[in-house]
Amino acid sequence: MAEVKRITTPLTKEMARSLKAGDSVLITGTIFSARDAAHKVMTEALDRGEKLPVDFTNQIVYYLGPTPAKPGDPIGSAGPTTAGRMDKYTPQMIEQGLSGMIGKGYRSPEVVEAMKKNSTVFMVAIGGAAALIAKTIKAYEVLAYPELGAEALAKLTVEDFPAIVAIDCDGNNYYEEGQKPYRKI
Amino acid sequence: MRTIEVEQITQAIAKMCMDACYYLSEDVYDALVSAGRKEESALGKEIIGKLVENANISRNEQRPICQDTGMTVVFIEVGQDVHLVGGSLEEAVNAGVAKGYTEGYLRKSVVAEPLFNRKNTTNNTPAILHTSIVPGDKVKIKLAPKGFGSENKSALKMLVPADGVEGLKKVVLDTVKTAGPNACPPMVIGVGVGGTMEKATILAKKALLRSVNKRNDHPEYAKLEEELLEMVNKTGVGPQGLGGVTTALAVNVEYFATHIAGLPVAVNINCHATRHAEVEL
Numbered sequence: 001m002a003e004v005k006r007i008t009t010p011l012t013k014e015m016a017r018s019l020k021a022g023d024s025v026l027i028t029g030t031i032f033s034a035r036d037a038a039h040k041v042m043t044e045a046l047d048r049g050e051k052l053p054v055d056f057t058n059q060i061v062y063y064l065g066p067t068p069a070k071p072g073d074p075i076g077s078a079g080p081t082t083a084g085r086m087d088k089y090t091p092q093m094i095e096q097g098l099s100g101m102i103g104k105g106y107r108s109p110e111v112v113e114a115m116k117k118n119s120t121v122f123m124v125a126i127g128g129a130a131a132l133i134a135k136t137i138k139a140y141e142v143l144a145y146p147e148l149g150a151e152a153l154a155k156l157t158v159e160d161f162p163a164i165v166a167i168d169c170d171g172n173n174y175y176e177e178g179q180k181p182y183r184k185i
Numbered sequence: 186m187r188t189i190e191v192e193q194i195t196q197a198i199a200k201m202c203m204d205a206c207y208y209l210s211e212d213v214y215d216a217l218v219s220a221g222r223k224e225e226s227a228l229g230k231e232i233i234g235k236l237v238e239n240a241n242i243s244r245n246e247q248r249p250i251c252q253d254t255g256m257t258v259v260f261i262e263v264g265q266d267v268h269l270v271g272g273s274l275e276e277a278v279n280a281g282v283a284k285g286y287t288e289g290y291l292r293k294s295v296v297a298e299p300l301f302n303r304k305n306t307t308n309n310t311p312a313i314l315h316t317s318i319v320p321g322d323k324v325k326i327k328l329a330p331k332g333f334g335s336e337n338k339s340a341l342k343m344l345v346p347a348d349g350v351e352g353l354k355k356v357v358l359d360t361v362k363t364a365g366p367n368a369c370p371p372m373v374i375g376v377g378v379g380g381t382m383e384k385a386t387i388l389a390k391k392a393l394l395r396s397v398n399k400r401n402d403h404p405e406y407a408k409l410e411e412e413l414l415e416m417v418n419k420t421g422v423g424p425q426g427l428g429g430v431t432t433a434l435a436v437n438v439e440y441f442a443t444h445i446a447g448l449p450v451a452v453n454i455n456c457h458a459t460r461h462a463e464v465e466l
Contacts, residue, residue: 037303067249067292076290077249082334082367104334104425105367126232126425127334127369128458131248132239149305150252150292164228164427166366175366178428182226183421185358 006160010058011099013119019165021172025123026160031102032056032143033064035081037151039089046092053144053153057097063104065150066140067130075140075156079130080104083122087111094118102163106175116171123163136161187322188268191277193466194261194324198281198312201328201462202257203289206249209240212396213373213459216434220371229429233371236424236457251369251458254291255330257282257312258390264321275314283308294333315387324466327394335372335454338364341386344448350409353378353450354416360452361417361433366426369456373397374417374436377451379443388439389453394461397435410436434459 007015009029019025032054034042042052063083067076083103086093090101091114098120104127107115115122125133139157146152166174209217217240221233243250259278263269271277286293286309295310296303319325340360344352357376364372377388400407413436423429434457443449 065252065292065294067252067254068290070248070290076292077243077252079252081253082337084367104369106365106426124366124425124427126235126239127366128251128456129235129239130252131242131246131250132235134248135242149307150294166427175426175428178226178228179421179423179426180428181421182423182428182430184419185416 009060011060012058013099016099016119016121017169019121019168021165021168021174021177023165025163025165027060027163028159028161031060031062031156031158031161033062033154033156035063035065035151036085037148038145038153039086039093041145042153043089043092052096055097056093058099059097060100060102061093061098062102062156069140075134075137077130078134078137080125080127083107090114094120107167112167112171115167115169119169121165121169122167124166125163133161186266186268188270189324189466190271191269191274192271194274194277194326195281195284197326197464197466198259198278198328199285199288201326201464202282202285202291202330205328205330205460205462206254206289206291207247208244209250209458210461212398213434213457214240216397217371217457220431220434224424224429224431226423226429228427229424229431232424232427233431249291250460251332251456252292253294253332253334254286255332255460256295257309258329258331259312260315260327260391260394262317262319262325264323265318266322267324274316278312278314279310282310282312326464326466327461329394329461332456332458335364335368335456338368339389339453341382341449341451343382344450345446346448348448352448354413356450357413357436357452358416358420360454361422362420364454365422368454370422370426370433371424371431371457372433373455373457373459374413374433375453375455376413376436376438377453378438378440378449380441380449382449384441385449385451386453388441389451392437392439393453393455393459395437397437397459401438406438406440410438413438
């Protein structure tokens with residue numbers, strides 16, 4: 001297994017390029033959560049020539065719709081959702097300056113091309129480890145689209161949020177590399 | 186004739202929603218621990234370890250195992266000597282789901298209409314309710330919150346009899362390969378074979394309600410389950426799709442009579458958070 005790399009946000013493009021497929025990372029700082037509905041609203045706003053509620057330059061977006069927080073907690077359970085559902089919107093979001101994305105699952109060739117062109121990295125968090133991941137989230141603040149409930153655009157303060165680089169800025173794919181040695185059929 | 190107030194069903198469902206989302210059932214937990222010991226990939230081993238740790242946190246602190254607390258699938262067997270009173274069964278079930286998801290801090294993930302408006306119903310209703318009338322004077326409720334990362338990767342194929350066992354194996358293999366990391370492996374795989382189109386899919390869903398350590402009573406189907414598990418664990422997909430020998434914890438197969446011209450096969454994929462709860466009233 002590769003060494004654990006600690007990164008802090010904002011994630012510069014230079015730092016993003018230093019992350020390689022298979023690397024384990026711990027992220028500290030601010031990241032933004034958005035999933036299907038928020039991506040749809042944001043890309044529609046971009047199509048109308050409007051500005052987004054957040055400047056995504058050198059930022060990381062986490063594909064997340066958490067459970068409601070219990071009293072006294074910053075957030076409920078908070079694991080990643082399937083990234084592929086955001087593929088349709090992703091190249092446009094990457095052009096807004098994103099340097100990282102966190103989710104789970106395969107990405108489309110169009111997304112990988114946009115990642116290579118713009119030095120954006122795709123990281124995965126452990127799907128289903130939602131109570132464990134929530135421990136690394138210290139604050140959750142809805143920034144826009146509160147009417148979307150769990151799908152609202154939000155800001156998260158994270159400390160040592162664990163992720164694994166699945167696809168790096170050169171398009172190397174750890175899903176492919178990781179599976180190959182064990183593939184017998 | 187035994188009388189049961191539907192309010193009892195509401196209360197039972199509310200508790201089952203919370204229990205299923207907080208407490209990973211023992212069979213799945215044990216299967217994860219055992220898979221962690223056998224996993225050959227170091228990263229895969231670490232991932233399974235984290236899933237076990239996650240299940241422990243959820244159980245100790247009553248937190249949802251996964252943020253996708255699912256659409257609520259409910260199977261109810263009503264004894265034909267039971268008289269349900271105090272309201273409609275369907276409304277009682279939905280009232281239980283609304284109560285469980287609201288009071289249990291579970292995510293409300295249901296939209297009222299799928300295509301044009303997609304407005305969240307804000308209480309996770311309606312549930313998907315399957316009822317059947319059976320002999321006796323009991324009401325048996327099985328509840329399974331179903332996450333959609335894995336539901337989206339499920340499949341139905343209307344094979345023909347000549348496709349046989351090999352055809353079925355190919356459907357399972359193709360479905361698992363396509364699902365890959367999206368379905369949050371290690372998966373639990375429910376296979377329904379036979380019946381009609383809709384019957385096969387319901388059988389596949391029911392197969393997921395069976396314990397992962399219990400094989401089909403029919404010896405040929407039990408053997409098939411073992412062969413299917415061995416096959417999918419050779420795909421290399423592994424924990425979270427990052428490679429390894431643990432792609433699935435179990436394959437459960439259910440079958441039913443079918444037409445002379447058909448061989449329907451449904452594959453319902455579940456993630457490691459195969460949540461189910463059961464109660465008898």
